Amino acid sequence: MKRGLKYDFSLMALVLIPVGVSINVVGYQMSQILKLPVFIDQIGTILVSMITGPWVGMVTGLLGNVVNGMIYPTAFGYAIVSMLVGFVSGFLSRWRWYSNVVGVVIGCALLNVVSSVSAAVVTVFMFGGVTGAGTDLLTAAFVASGQALWDSVLTTNVISGTVNTIVNFAIAWIIVRRIPDRFLVKLNYGLPYIKKKGAKING
Amino acid sequence: MDSRIGKLYPTTKFMITLLVVIISIFTPGYVLQYIMFPAFLIISLMAGTTKQFLNAFFKSIFIIILFIFAMQVFIITNEDQTPIWGFIHFSQAGLATSLSMTSKITAIASAIMTFFETTKVKDITYALEYAGTPRKVTFLISSTIQLIPQMSSLSKTITDAQKSRGIETEGGLMTRIKAFVPMLGPLVLSSIQQTEERVLALESRAFSAKGKKTSIYVLHKTGLDIVLEVLSVILLMGYVVWRVM
């Protein structure tokens, strides 16, 4: 099947992008309201990338950071991280990694590596190794113990990122499994999540 | 946003912002860059957006700047460091790095914040469309900006509905974690369900119609816009010539 950009960016996918961004924002707000100790702000990006593929996922990630950046410009710096998360997650979904446990575990690990490394690059080269959040203390501790700045930031990101990635992914995954088949058939990447056996898209 | 600055054409403001960003990146030292902060503070005073400007600055940029100094000057190992206490030491090289880095961050962030605080998203999308950006792109921007507050308030209704069927949102960590999916789930499912109808609603408004589109909302460039734009271009060219020579 030919899968050009035009194929990926159907009107349905286009309408889902703002929804994905809003889910990122609302997910974050809810985690604040519930005082959860994790950073939940990628649910929408992961979710949308799962059902609409890498390119739409990437745009969702980008748009989320653009909207955020309009208020807090540092978000522009991290746009690349969200874009990569959406992009990689979209490919994993296209390759059907998300339909079995092994794929999910490896996929999560891969997502974590991608986001940790890209975030570390931004943090080190644009912001001198700090993010303005509590995790900076961890980075400082690594640096103080004699590690190089780059290693320290990366280690911090992997540590804090693992929990975040797992939680973000897990919630997105739980919810995707609950999207009705009726809707999934209308999406170009919805097929792996359809529960009805032997389902085919006709027409 | 109804100030003189707010009413400037978005492209004008964008060009000035871009000019500041380029100059800040390529000018050595830190004095010019730091001056940008009070300069943009004055601009936001004139535009009546000081509150947002300072709020965003202290919430995101200021902390980062402090941390960069702390990290680069006192913690990171440098060759010229003089010990103070334990792992804390002072480094002149670290100070130089911090000044260069934080000054650029300050200048660029100040310019970008001012741009978005003084420019309506609506004006930005208009200017983008006028400059030939496809409607699909501007659609994404405007509908996202419109949708976020709606989803946010819908999430409050959903929280209420779930409380009404006995889901606790307060208490121990486990209780709160358990509340997350019931709170977010309906939001996602209903909004995904609605995208279907939203697509139909958009099609009913000829969203996919081919051909040229028009706009009932218009912005006009004024003489001031032209002057400022020409000035920005001249300044940029002058700057490039000066830097290269």
Place this chain on the structure above:
Amino acid sequence: MAYLELKNVSFQYPNGYTAVENVSMEFEKGEKVAIIGQNGAGKTTTVKLMNGLLRPAKGEVLVGGTSTEKYTTAQIAKNVGYVFQNPDDQIFQDSIYKEIAFGLLKSGMGKAEIDKKVKETATLCGLENVLEEHPYNLSYSKRKFITIAAIVVMDPDVVILDEPTAGQDRDSTERLGKIMNWLTAKNKIVITITHDMEFVVKEFERVIVMAKKQKRRDASPKEIFWDEELLKFSNLKQPYICQFASLLGYRDVLTIDDMIGVTE
């Protein structure tokens, strides 16, 4: 003694808008009450005060003689169940069975008993043949029955239905009547907000009219629908048969049978 009681309750939204002013009402077990009134009259605010989603600025809400002030909404929900107007505000499971069973699963009830209760409630709500379906495979109006079932299955003493008749066809409206009667037969209180005057005439003996933030009258349908001054003030309309009777000069007619009676 009344089981559910609102005592001189007022409510103001944080933006300063007063939605309900000095409202008092009492509900006895086994009662079925309709609340009618124009949009913005304060109906939904009033019922949200009953289950603690909103807290009164003045006055108090008593359930079983105890003030609800110190309880969370989730705790009050055990006694006062509230079915939201929009079913999509609460559906998040991938099968109707799970959606209905969700509340019971947390209560520590045994599996067999849960299964029995879910099936019984589903049958009452006309969902017995679609339990394994995804909630969103049903139409919007049918989804409302899922949320009704999800509340009813929890066995609260009070069930509040917010505009359950909106968008329902004849059979579904009749089913609503059946559900309400089943509940009152079990000595529950049913409070229904509705705009469907024919439904009110058919199903209720007690009607509360709200208008302009206050309770205006609490009486039988006959008294309400022939109180022309009240209807005019509250911007409500008589049921069609009443309009018909009124134009022909009859009074106190409520149903088709009444009308046939007076015209014979």
Place this chain on the structure above:
Amino acid sequence: MAEIILKNVNYQYPLEEKEVVCDFTYCFEQGKVYGLIGENESGKTTLCNIIRGFIPELYRGKLEGEILINGRKISSYDSGELASIVGYSFQNPFVQISGVKDNVYEEIAYGMENIGVPREQMIKRVDELVKMFHLEELVDKNPYELSGGQKQRVALASMIALDPEVVIMDEPTSQLDPKSTEDIFEIVNILKKQGKTIILIEHKIDLVAEYCDSILLMHQGELVMHGDAKDVLTDPKVLEYGGQLPQIVLYFLKQGKLKGNEIPLTVKEAVEKILKEAQR
């Protein structure tokens, strides 16, 4: 002249085995108001989606039969063109709005912008519509912040902005209170006077009786009864198919003195009839 012809139309949603619309044949004429009634899930909305071309374009699935609009096959229209021939309004007022405009004035113009209507012409048209639909107080408000009834009115105005010949309204009042319902039916009246063909899905049968010329009754995907409102809505068979009859009709049927289409449909007609007979 707008004329919609459906010939032996069958449709099945993807993943479903049952046909939602079976063997539907009908001809909708210009300028009439059609009431499409029947129980929930009897295929009414699906039928409207077919007429609007959303099926099979957006829903996929299997569609058979022939659909002609003004003598041309529906599939030969492009979607922008169809939007200005067949207008569609939805049951749920909350998704009706475009979601990209921050005020009602521009919201109404959105469809015209998309087909490239010149600005001066748009302004004229929007001003007209604002007046016609009594939206003066709403023009500066954000469409998202309107009440359900207001949203529905704005959505209808935005649809009419494209001046479609056919207007489909899918349960426009189901989520509205009586006052807003009246406002919507007022609009139906305005559109009728403009000579538009209107297809109205509605459960409020007493209002259907008052405003519709012809009735189509659907039951399990089939068109089981159709004809003039006076003929269909006085026939007790409607009840057997899960449909409803107006209160006044139910009264006369039970009373048993009048038969068939002698029975008045609305309060007004009934009172007139009785008073006339009393004079005689």
